[in-house]
Amino acid sequence: MRKWMRYTSPLIVAFILLSYAFMPTEVEVPEALKVTKPTPVLFPQNKTVFSTAIVAPPFLGSTYNGFKEALAFKESQGNYFTINTLGYLGKYQFGIGTLQLLGVYDATSFLNDPQLQEKVFQTNIARNKWILRRDIKRFDGLWIKGVQVTESGMLAAAHLAGAGNVKKYLRSNGRYDVKDAYGTDIAAYIRKFSGYDVSKISAKRNPKI
Numbered sequence: 001m002r003k004w005m006r007y008t009s010p011l012i013v014a015f016i017l018l019s020y021a022f023m024p025t026e027v028e029v030p031e032a033l034k035v036t037k038p039t040p041v042l043f044p045q046n047k048t049v050f051s052t053a054i055v056a057p058p059f060l061g062s063t064y065n066g067f068k069e070a071l072a073f074k075e076s077q078g079n080y081f082t083i084n085t086l087g088y089l090g091k092y093q094f095g096i097g098t099l100q101l102l103g104v105y106d107a108t109s110f111l112n113d114p115q116l117q118e119k120v121f122q123t124n125i126a127r128n129k130w131i132l133r134r135d136i137k138r139f140d141g142l143w144i145k146g147v148q149v150t151e152s153g154m155l156a157a158a159h160l161a162g163a164g165n166v167k168k169y170l171r172s173n174g175r176y177d178v179k180d181a182y183g184t185d186i187a188a189y190i191r192k193f194s195g196y197d198v199s200k201i202s203a204k205r206n207p208k209i
Helices: 002-021 064-076 096-101 107-111 114-131 133-139 151-161 163-171 186-192
Strands: none
Touching (some): 064 151, 114 133, 114 151, 114 163, 133 151, 133 163, 151 163, 151 186, 163 186
């Protein structure tokens, strides 16, 4: 009998303790920890998130700033410090020849100076506006190949292909069209950058920085 009690006593004690462990007990939750309304879910910290969102240029409307930022986004995604595979520089992708024409001879300084890049862009717009002044008066508002021609579209196309090629495009009613090295043509820029207000930039003959 004693031998039986010696072996069964630990089992009985264990059973009693386990039965208490599974008994429901009431726990009073402090007021500060009670949830009484929906709470915002915090974004997990230090996590890498892969997004499929489309990157878009800053929306600045149809103003001149909207025009130049949209054009810069198309050229370089707005990166002042980039050089493309053909050696075009900066936010607006200027070639060395155009920079020298405008009075800039140090490509390294140009690439590292955002203020200078903005000044060069505005100076080049003024120059192209002078070259295209008669064509702007003649073709603004007309339609070529299903696209309405506007002053901003012409100036954007001149940035892409040169003002001389834009003249040929307009005066040939779109039959003469050229593409850049990446396959973008004049018609695409006239369409894409149509309708911006670039009136704040005055036409200037042979402007220099």
